[in-house]
Amino acid sequence: MICKDTVVKKGLLKLLFTYKKFLEVNDLTEDEMINKLHQAWRHPVTGEIHYESILELYNAALERTLQAMNDVNQYLYGSKNIQDLLTVFLIFLMKLE
Numbered sequence: 001m002i003c004k005d006t007v008v009k010k011g012l013l014k015l016l017f018t019y020k021k022f023l024e025v026n027d028l029t030e031d032e033m034i035n036k037l038h039q040a041w042r043h044p045v046t047g048e049i050h051y052e053s054i055l056e057l058y059n060a061a062l063e064r065t066l067q068a069m070n071d072v073n074q075y076l077y078g079s080k081n082i083q084d085l086l087t088v089f090l091i092f093l094m095k096l097e
Contacts (some may be wrong), residue, residue: 033054034053034054034055035051035052035053035054036053038051038052038053039051064092064095067092068088068089068092071084071085071088072085072088075088
């Protein structure tokens with residue numbers, strides 16, 4: 001990555017150093033950090049046990065967001081009414097829990 005902005009370079013280096021330090025302090029490999037092997041982990045709020053990797057969680061979030069955007073576009077440019085849009089947001093929020 002070529003970057004002429006020294007502020008960006010310093011920020012990126014600081015972020016990478018912080019990440020590396022976090023892995024070292026917590027005795028983690030990158031595979032463990034992203035849960036590549038699908039080990040059990042607990043949701044920090046609900047305590048529910050999960051096995052997804054970070055990439056799986058990220059992809060699921062992208063899919064939910066894309067669906068919500070498509071539904072909103074149907075309201076804005078299609079034939080759906082305001083109640084349909086409210087339903088979309090309620091369903092989206094419930095899936096976040």
